Amino acid sequence: MTELAKDILAGSRRALARALTRVENREAADLLAELYPHAGGAHLVGITGAPGTGKSTLVNRLALTLRERERTVAIVAVDPTSPFSGGAIMGDRIRMRDLAGDPGVFIRSMATRGSLGGLARTTSDLVTVLDAAGYDSVLIETVGAGQSEVDVARLAQSVVVVEAPGLGDDVQAIKAGILEIADILVVNKADDPRAKNTVRALRSMLDLGTMPDRAALLHHGRLVDAALPAVEGAGEGWEVPIHPTTATTGEGVEELADLLDAHRAHLAESGGWERRARARALTDLEARLRDALLDRLLMQVNGEELTALVDAVARRDLSPGAALERLLAETE
Numbered sequence: 001m002t003e004l005a006k007d008i009l010a011g012s013r014r015a016l017a018r019a020l021t022r023v024e025n026r027e028a029a030d031l032l033a034e035l036y037p038h039a040g041g042a043h044l045v046g047i048t049g050a051p052g053t054g055k056s057t058l059v060n061r062l063a064l065t066l067r068e069r070e071r072t073v074a075i076v077a078v079d080p081t082s083p084f085s086g087g088a089i090m091g092d093r094i095r096m097r098d099l100a101g102d103p104g105v106f107i108r109s110m111a112t113r114g115s116l117g118g119l120a121r122t123t124s125d126l127v128t129v130l131d132a133a134g135y136d137s138v139l140i141e142t143v144g145a146g147q148s149e150v151d152v153a154r155l156a157q158s159v160v161v162v163e164a165p166g167l168g169d170d171v172q173a174i175k176a177g178i179l180e181i182a183d184i185l186v187v188n189k190a191d192d193p194r195a196k197n198t199v200r201a202l203r204s205m206l207d208l209g210t211m212p213d214r215a216a217l218l219h220h221g222r223l224v225d226a227a228l229p230a231v232e233g234a235g236e237g238w239e240v241p242i243h244p245t246t247a248t249t250g251e252g253v254e255e256l257a258d259l260l261d262a263h264r265a266h267l268a269e270s271g272g273w274e275r276r277a278r279a280r281a282l283t284d285l286e287a288r289l290r291d292a293l294l295d296r297l298l299m300q301v302n303g304e305e306l307t308a309l310v311d312a313v314a315r316r317d318l319s320p321g322a323a324l325e326r327l328l329a330e331t332e
């Protein structure tokens with residue numbers, strides 16, 4: 001084993017920081033292979049929702065609560081510089097004030113812009129390193145608008161979707177299908193009198209639908225379909241709670257920590273933990289396979305030929321399917 005991997009497993013923060021930078025630069029394949037067997041013990045919690053709902057403030061509070069329970073916590077903030085709300089800077093400043101200097105907390109911010117090789121995969125690898133480093137909980141905060149929420153859900157064992165009153169019309173984020181990925185729905189800013197309406201709107205939406213098989217929902221692809229056959233009654237028997245919090249005062253955050261513990265315990269008992277781990281492994285493998293095959297194929301393709309095909313498809317002289325046939329014929 002390399003010194004760097006040993007130092008990480010021994011708890012060196014400097015080694016950890018160095019490793020995470022390598023991961024972000026996509027120069028860590030060997031290191032990840034070394035650390036991978038040591039990961040798997042952390043509770044991975046995704047925290048997502050529309051900009052400005054109070055995710056950072058909530059993550060900060062949750063981290064403090066977990067620390068009081070003697071758990072160590074790593075925080076990965078994906079794209080902390082959301083252009084949509086000035087709140088991001090605020091939340092992150094408070095976070096630094098309350099958590100800085102605690103050796104049981106490790107905070108990493110990650111910019112989405114310029115992340116090489118895909119945000120989801122880089123985040124997944126960062127989380128693997130933090131998991132191997134021995135943190136009890138890894139909290140992953142993303143500002144989500146569609147696909148990125150689902151990508152977080154793929155990483156996390158427990159997904160917290162944060163809503164808040166007064167962001168345009170009630171519960172707008174639900175349009176993006178965000179409800180379906182929630183294990184716990186938090187209505188933050190419960191100090192706002194309109195929060196009751198938000199809770200009510202969410203309640204009626206949840207009552208409308210039965211929860212689908214989560215693992216299958218989050219991970220559909222060819223490999224998954226083949227290797228993760230549908231399971232009888234695989235809604236996993238978890239009723240999604242709608243939980244109000246006021247992150248600024250910390251009200252409701254103890255109960256949120258309890259709900260997360262309960263969800264983890266539920267996954268362990270129901271087989272959901274294993275099922276999600278398996279689904280994640282398959283999704284991960286499929287994404288890597290696709291990238292690798294694409295790279296390999298593109299190396300064999302003549303650039304001019306590719307340009308000509310794109311032109312032809314754009315002019316509608318050729319269908320995308322027919323263009324594919326030609327590409328494949330060329331590389332066989």
Ligand SMILES: Nc1nc2c(ncn2[C@@H]2O[C@H](COP(=O)(O)OP(=O)(O)OP(=O)(O)O)[C@@H](O)[C@H]2O)c(=O)[nH]1
Nearest residue numbers: 051052053054055056057082087088091189246247
């Ligand atoms: N009234 C009230 N304000 C809150 C609450 N939680 C957070 N805020 C405020 O909402 C604003 C946004 O908070 P953040 O924690 O930065 O929200 P965020 O969801 O992380 O924002 P982005 O990262 O930009 O998406 C800040 O001004 C917070 O002080 C709450 O429970 N009640």
Ligand SMILES: [Mg+2]
Nearest residue numbers: 055056088091
């Ligand atoms: Mg934030």
